[in-house]
Amino acid sequence: MEYDYENSGDDDQMTQWVTFMLDGEKYGINVIQVREVLRNIEIAPVPGAPPYVLGIINLRGNVVTVVDTRARFGLTPLDVHEESRIVIIETMDQTVGLLVDSIAEVADILQSQIELTPNVGNDDSSKYIQGVHSRKGELLILIAVEKVLSDEEWADMDMF
Amino acid sequence: MNSPINNKQNKVTLLDAQDDALDSYFDALLFADENDLIENKELIIEPVELKSAEAELSITEQVNTVSISSEIVFSEKDKDGKVVNQVLIPRSQRVKAADVVLQQRKNKPSEQKSIEFKEAPELDLSLFLPNIETLSDDKQSLEAVSRISECQVQLESDLARVAKLEQKLQQKIKQQDELNASSGKTSNAPAWAESDFQVLLFTVSGLKLAVPLNELSGILQWGDEYINELPGHASWYLGLIQNQGVNIPVIDTLQQVVPKNRWPEDYIVQRKFKHIILIDNSRWGLACEKVVEVITLKTDAVKWRSSRTKRRWLSGTVIEHMCALLDSSEFSTMLKTGDDSIIGC
Numbered sequence A: 001m002e003y004d005y006e007n008s009g010d011d012d013q014m015t016q017w018v019t020f021m022l023d024g025e026k027y028g029i030n031v032i033q034v035r036e037v038l039r040n041i042e043i044a045p046v047p048g049a050p051p052y053v054l055g056i057i058n059l060r061g062n063v064v065t066v067v068d069t070r071a072r073f074g075l076t077p078l079d080v081h082e083e084s085r086i087v088i089i090e091t092m093d094q095t096v097g098l099l100v101d102s103i104a105e106v107a108d109i110l111q112s113q114i115e116l117t118p119n120v121g122n123d124d125s126s127k128y129i130q131g132v133h134s135r136k137g138e139l140l141i142l143i144a145v146e147k148v149l150s151d152e153e154w155a156d157m158d159m160f
Numbered sequence B: 001m002n003s004p005i006n007n008k009q010n011k012v013t014l015l016d017a018q019d020d021a022l023d024s025y026f027d028a029l030l031f032a033d034e035n036d037l038i039e040n041k042e043l044i045i046e047p048v049e050l051k052s053a054e055a056e057l058s059i060t061e062q063v064n065t066v067s068i069s070s071e072i073v074f075s076e077k078d079k080d081g082k083v084v085n086q087v088l089i090p091r092s093q094r095v096k097a098a099d100v101v102l103q104q105r106k107n108k109p110s111e112q113k114s115i116e117f118k119e120a121p122e123l124d125l126s127l128f129l130p131n132i133e134t135l136s137d138d139k140q141s142l143e144a145v146s147r148i149s150e151c152q153v154q155l156e157s158d159l160a161r162v163a164k165l166e167q168k169l170q171q172k173i174k175q176q177d178e179l180n181a182s183s184g185k186t187s188n189a190p191a192w193a194e195s196d197f198q199v200l201l202f203t204v205s206g207l208k209l210a211v212p213l214n215e216l217s218g219i220l221q222w223g224d225e226y227i228n229e230l231p232g233h234a235s236w237y238l239g240l241i242q243n244q245g246v247n248i249p250v251i252d253t254l255q256q257v258v259p260k261n262r263w264p265e266d267y268i269v270q271r272k273f274k275h276i277i278l279i280d281n282s283r284w285g286l287a288c289e290k291v292v293e294v295i296t297l298k299t300d301a302v303k304w305r306s307s308r309t310k311r312r313w314l315s316g317t318v319i320e321h322m323c324a325l326l327d328s329s330e331f332s333t334m335l336k337t338g339d340d341s342i343i344g345c
Helices: A151-159 B008-031 B034-042 B091-107 B138-183 B253-257 B328-337
Strands: A014-022 A025-030 A034-038 A053-059 A062-068 A085-091 A094-100 A102-110 A129-135 A138-143 B071-077 B083-090 B114-119 B197-204 B207-212 B216-221 B237-243 B246-252 B275-279 B284-288 B290-297 B314-318 B323-326
Touching: A014 A085, A014 A094, A014 A138, A025 A102, A053 A094, A085 A102, A094 A151, A102 A129, A102 A138, B197 B253, B197 B275, B197 B284, B207 B253, B216 B237, B246 B253, B253 B284, B253 B328, B275 B290, B275 B328, B284 B328
Parallel strands: A025 A138, A062 A094, B207 B323, B246 B284
Antiparallel strands: A014 A025, A014 A102, A034 A085, A053 A062, A085 A094, A129 A138, B071 B083, B071 B114, B197 B207, B197 B290, B216 B275, B237 B246, B275 B284, B314 B323
8 A cells, every 4th residue: 555645744753764684574673773783793602691692792892782683583593694784772771782684774664654563362472563564565564672672681681 | 384294194193183173173062052051951842752543642741641552353253262253443443343243143143152352452441341351142242332432432532632732732842943943043143144145165274164255355365475474473373464455464273263282283384375264354364275165055054153152253063064154253353352262272
């Protein structure tokens, strides 16, 4: 369904989303929460860390925990490859890196174009999906980064 | 994810599991609700079969038990007690027949004959003809005839009474039928099923399901549109499919209607879908293996469920086609609320 930009109204806010690929699907994170995107960074594993924590990186003298996004989303695992990127995000007073398969683009999306995902019962595991957006025949899954981890898990990010 | 089933042994296992699932499924359908059972019990009518005059009538009301035989045996014996003539006479004609025998005796007064009345075992004539074994003269014969006439009158009276009770019973049966019609199976059918209606039959892992055409929004071929898998969802949530600008969640139907312990072995790995049934104004897509056919059903062809405290998605069962009739609106509600208590699991 093409959006009617001329009649969208003044209250319809434009948002920008950094899009990336994971297991063949395109995801988006609000650009406000994205600090930078890194490539070819050595990740140091942390013994005893949860399965979704790949390890830590040294980001200009600061230690940043890197989350295996595939594992966190319940997708099939994939080794780091040439296209892999680490998206550094800032949220919940934390700085965390998300390992993704590849970076796609920055998408401009009007707020009204974001569809809420259909409620599928009481499954809380998918609560980090903020909405979806149909774009050029593709479906963009928009992520609420702050909900990717629970409050306790965010607090634990400092421990690594 | 959707690799075909190539192993023959797996197929057998799959079919066995399906049979078990279907058995359990229909057991659950038939005996799921205590209210159903109670209602059925209330509607039971004691069968009473009336077999004309030979039947022993036992009716719920207090009725005298009547044992009747339809024939009377007239035996004519000589003075030595040897049977020289034996006639089976219908009860309705027995008086006339007795007259004939008596007339024969009058025509031959010199012969000393005795007439013995043999009743069929069911007829206890001793109640009506005590101490009559032989008739040695006309007077005794006339008394016997008189007794037989009395017996006939009594019998006709009983038959009339039986006919009256039979009529009363028929009235009661009719009343029960009317009661069934007003509060029984038919009332559980939705409004659209009051006349003939069409349903689409489809299968999921061998289990046949039916969805009414008036609640069907469309059918998509699996693979015509890309299914976007959303992370973090249950395995029954297959993803979103875009159709006419609308994102439609697609679900694994079997996982919603069949308990997990009755899924085929390695079902998640081996499941293979070919179609998507769109219901509830294309709000949901039900993945299925095969679309069978569209059939027309009459209201009474469906065993409508009267009480749906569990499996509210199940409108009823079509025994002739061994399939379950889906209530798509309830199914949609179930998916939205995620209320496990109304899911088949």
